[in-house]
Amino acid sequence: MARVKHHIPTLGILGGGQLARMTALSAYRLGLNVAFFERKTPFPCQDLSPKCFVGDWRDKLLLTQFAEQTDIITLENEFVDPKSLAYLESLGKLVFPSSKTLALIQDKLIQKETLQGNGLNTTPFRAINSIDDVLNFANEYGYPLVLKSRQDGYDGYGNRTVKDESEIKSAISALGFPRRKLLAEAFVHFKKELAVMVTRSRNGNIRVYPLVETVQENHICKLVIAPASIDEDITSQALTLATNAIKAIDGIGIYGVEMFLNANNELYINELAPRPHNSGHYSIDACVTSQFENLLRAIFDWKLGSTDLITPAAVMINLLGKRNGAVSFEHINYGLSDEHVKLHIYGKKDNRVGRKMGHITVLNHSVERCLETAMLLESQFKL
Amino acid sequence: MARVKHHIPTLGILGGGQLARMTALSAYRLGLNVAFFERKTPFPCQDLSPKCFVGDWRDKLLLTQFAEQTDIITLENEFVDPKSLAYLESLGKLVFPSSKTLALIQDKLIQKETLQGNGLNTTPFRAINSIDDVLNFANEYGYPLVLKSRQDGYDGYGNRTVKDESEIKSAISALGFPRRKLLAEAFVHFKKELAVMVTRSRNGNIRVYPLVETVQENHICKLVIAPASIDEDITSQALTLATNAIKAIDGIGIYGVEMFLNANNELYINELAPRPHNSGHYSIDACVTSQFENLLRAIFDWKLGSTDLITPAAVMINLLGKRNGAVSFEHINYGLSDEHVKLHIYGKKDNRVGRKMGHITVLNHSVERCLETAMLLESQFKL
Numbered sequence: 001m002a003r004v005k006h007h008i009p010t011l012g013i014l015g016g017g018q019l020a021r022m023t024a025l026s027a028y029r030l031g032l033n034v035a036f037f038e039r040k041t042p043f044p045c046q047d048l049s050p051k052c053f054v055g056d057w058r059d060k061l062l063l064t065q066f067a068e069q070t071d072i073i074t075l076e077n078e079f080v081d082p083k084s085l086a087y088l089e090s091l092g093k094l095v096f097p098s099s100k101t102l103a104l105i106q107d108k109l110i111q112k113e114t115l116q117g118n119g120l121n122t123t124p125f126r127a128i129n130s131i132d133d134v135l136n137f138a139n140e141y142g143y144p145l146v147l148k149s150r151q152d153g154y155d156g157y158g159n160r161t162v163k164d165e166s167e168i169k170s171a172i173s174a175l176g177f178p179r180r181k182l183l184a185e186a187f188v189h190f191k192k193e194l195a196v197m198v199t200r201s202r203n204g205n206i207r208v209y210p211l212v213e214t215v216q217e218n219h220i221c222k223l224v225i226a227p228a229s230i231d232e233d234i235t236s237q238a239l240t241l242a243t244n245a246i247k248a249i250d251g252i253g254i255y256g257v258e259m260f261l262n263a264n265n266e267l268y269i270n271e272l273a274p275r276p277h278n279s280g281h282y283s284i285d286a287c288v289t290s291q292f293e294n295l296l297r298a299i300f301d302w303k304l305g306s307t308d309l310i311t312p313a314a315v316m317i318n319l320l321g322k323r324n325g326a327v328s329f330e331h332i333n334y335g336l337s338d339e340h341v342k343l344h345i346y347g348k349k350d351n352r353v354g355r356k357m358g359h360i361t362v363l364n365h366s367v368e369r370c371l372e373t374a375m376l377l378e379s380q381f382k383l
Numbered sequence: 384m385a386r387v388k389h390h391i392p393t394l395g396i397l398g399g400g401q402l403a404r405m406t407a408l409s410a411y412r413l414g415l416n417v418a419f420f421e422r423k424t425p426f427p428c429q430d431l432s433p434k435c436f437v438g439d440w441r442d443k444l445l446l447t448q449f450a451e452q453t454d455i456i457t458l459e460n461e462f463v464d465p466k467s468l469a470y471l472e473s474l475g476k477l478v479f480p481s482s483k484t485l486a487l488i489q490d491k492l493i494q495k496e497t498l499q500g501n502g503l504n505t506t507p508f509r510a511i512n513s514i515d516d517v518l519n520f521a522n523e524y525g526y527p528l529v530l531k532s533r534q535d536g537y538d539g540y541g542n543r544t545v546k547d548e549s550e551i552k553s554a555i556s557a558l559g560f561p562r563r564k565l566l567a568e569a570f571v572h573f574k575k576e577l578a579v580m581v582t583r584s585r586n587g588n589i590r591v592y593p594l595v596e597t598v599q600e601n602h603i604c605k606l607v608i609a610p611a612s613i614d615e616d617i618t619s620q621a622l623t624l625a626t627n628a629i630k631a632i633d634g635i636g637i638y639g640v641e642m643f644l645n646a647n648n649e650l651y652i653n654e655l656a657p658r659p660h661n662s663g664h665y666s667i668d669a670c671v672t673s674q675f676e677n678l679l680r681a682i683f684d685w686k687l688g689s690t691d692l693i694t695p696a697a698v699m700i701n702l703l704g705k706r707n708g709a710v711s712f713e714h715i716n717y718g719l720s721d722e723h724v725k726l727h728i729y730g731k732k733d734n735r736v737g738r739k740m741g742h743i744t745v746l747n748h749s750v751e752r753c754l755e756t757a758m759l760l761e762s763q764f765k766l
Contacts (some may be wrong), residue, residue: 006708008430008732025408031710031728031741033430047391048417050433274728288722300713306722326390327414332685337670339689358414375547 012070016045018346019076023297026292044347045258096253096299097274117205118248124186141186195279196242202301224316254295285342286314311363321355387654395453398427401729409675420707427730440531479636480657481680487559501631524569573643578662579625582677605698637678669697670724694746704738
């Protein structure tokens with residue numbers, strides 16, 4: 001690593017979407033360079049660096065070329081094969097999350113076993129190898145239950161909620177079984193969905209972001225409310241649970257921990273994300289140090305920044321595509337009209353209904369005021 | 384302009400230094416693309432876009448290629464020939480500052496005549512065409528006086544303070560006279576140097592940033608203190624003076640107005656800058672909307688953002704090179720160790736003594752506390 005200290009280090013990012021873009025903006029502010037490796041064009045980061053690699057993440061020649069151009073490598077999505085990370089590591093590169101950490105997260109069954117093995121509360125789960133396995137799980141935990149692809153699920157893709165026995169067959173075939181491996185999870189009748197970002201540096205230091213409430217719509221994160229309006233006691237449990245989860249997988253970098261809170265005030269870890277997370281975007285404008293900057297600090301082994309809120313309340317609302325076609329800047333003034341509002345647009349050339357095109361963060365003295373502004377602007381805004 | 388609304392607009396920047404870099408980071412956050420046109424490599428923005436043009440700003444072929452890749456063009460330094468801007472305008476491009484505005488600013492004699500012609504207070508000045516002209520000016524205003532190159536001066540280059548008659552000859556020859564045109568200015572025995580950023584949009588809307596105090600060392604901006612500790616009355620005069628100056632040159636975009644305040648509490652405009660300015664860097668972290676974002680809003684004809692401070696006090700301190708050689712990230716923790724401190728590094732590959740390598744902005748409840756932190760960190764920090 002001595003080498004890195006005496007020239008401008010280049011951060012390599014596997015992926016070139018909005019998470020990579022926001023990471024790059026933090027990197028550029030700190031004087032770093034960035035290289036992107038994305039699977040196909042177009043992608044939001046292709047105009048942000050002359051160093052863009054396009055192709056299969058398993059292509060060893062491309063991985064080698066990418067490694068040659070970078071000092072430290074991270075990722076923006078967990079669908080990279082851990083073997084690709086191991087290959088980059090074998091070339092002498094520092095990669096965070098490491099191939100080992102990713103292997104503990106990517107397969108949701110292994111992730112849950114790891115958490116459970118460390119005494120951390122997750123939703124009850126079981127590996128599914130047959131319809132009988134589903135029936136047995138249903139006998140134990142009842143309906144509804146959730147069937148999930150063990151890999152590659154995001155934003156609701158790869159999930160099916162099964163309300164009764166008659167739905168099992170269509171659900172498992174829709175999920176690609178037996179080609180794809182599945183697991184079953186008990187359905188949590190949650191009263192709130194919560195999330196915490198955790199940053200952990202190479203020297204083991206940890207900083208935890210505030211507990212936030214997330215609101216999903218059609219399995220896609222719609223709103224994030226910071227801080228969550230939750231008893232101090234439960235908040236403290238949630239932050240500890242999140243911290244221990246990241247220690248359990250030896251996570252270095254930035255990690256999202258999604259949780260459920262049920263009617264009995266019990267917390268369950270839903271899923272881990274080994275990267276910046278939609279539930280942490282509020283931190284760009286609402287915290288002393290953003291999730292993206294702390295990712296850099298963590299993996300470059302610099303001092304972690306404060307994760308404190310700089311505002312009494314913040315609400316992040318996703319700007320999802322409302323139509324299909326080329327992006328438009330015609331309505332941008334809706335996002336620029338209020339001094340409490342911070343606008344972020346991701347540079348995607350094409351709108352698609354439901355696609356994450358940008359987000360707005362509203363800062364104000366109360367969650368209620370933030371929500372009001374956020375909902376109004378989101379309804380007006382079209383990209 | 385209808386065209387711009389239905390694809391991702393590309394901002395063209397003449398220049399590729401730190402001002403262009405910070406402008407680009409604001410542009411990327413709003414989903415725009417950026418192309419840079421710099422005179423030679425290496426430059427801080429060359430790793431921030433695949434669209435980099437390198438060559439003479441007067442090269443019509445390069446200007447044409449640059450124009451083809453961009454929707455709206457701005458600049459980060461005033462040494463572009465206004466004829467180059469006029470050429471870009473003749474290609475149908477929107478250019479801000481316009482060739483006309485730049486022509487009123489670039490030649491310091493014309494700039495001062497324009498301000499004076501609009502009834503705005505500037506330091507007394509006169510065109511210098513001979514040694515006798517200097518002697519006559521000295522008879523009227525006394526020594527010391529300041530001789531300046533009418534064009535191309537920055538950070539003290541192109542300025543000479545003349546203490547008595549014996550220094551005239553060496554000063555004018557050091558400034559390149561008669562090859563270069565000169566002007567003389569009366570020396571202002573200022574008690575403070577002040578600055579104001581003004582943003583003015585295509586539709587004529589104006590927002591003025593707070594009055595700040597600037598501290599120069601060897602003609603280079605060292606410190607900026609926001610807000611300046613100045614009577615309300617004078618502050619209000621200064622903001623009006625700055626606003627009128629930008630109206631006088633029909634400035635669209637973002638403009639820096641440097642002023643002197645003398646012992647009699649009289650304000651004089653020292654110089655105008657037709658671009659983001661070092662005295663406005665504090666706005667990135669200390670204001671609702673940064674000078675860079677308001678530049679974009681102004682030239683894309685979007686709603687201007689609030690210029691209010693979000694902190695009781697802020698101090699910006701430049702990180703000037705302390706040695707010659709490759710940049711180093713070894714001491715970066717000094718810039719990351721305090722939650723009141725925001726670090727910006729410009730991505731320059733090579734350190735040079737006195738070169739602007741980055742800056743730190745400190746936010747706190749009082750100017751005194753900010754200054755204390757800023758001075759300490761600057762003394763520890765080496766890039």
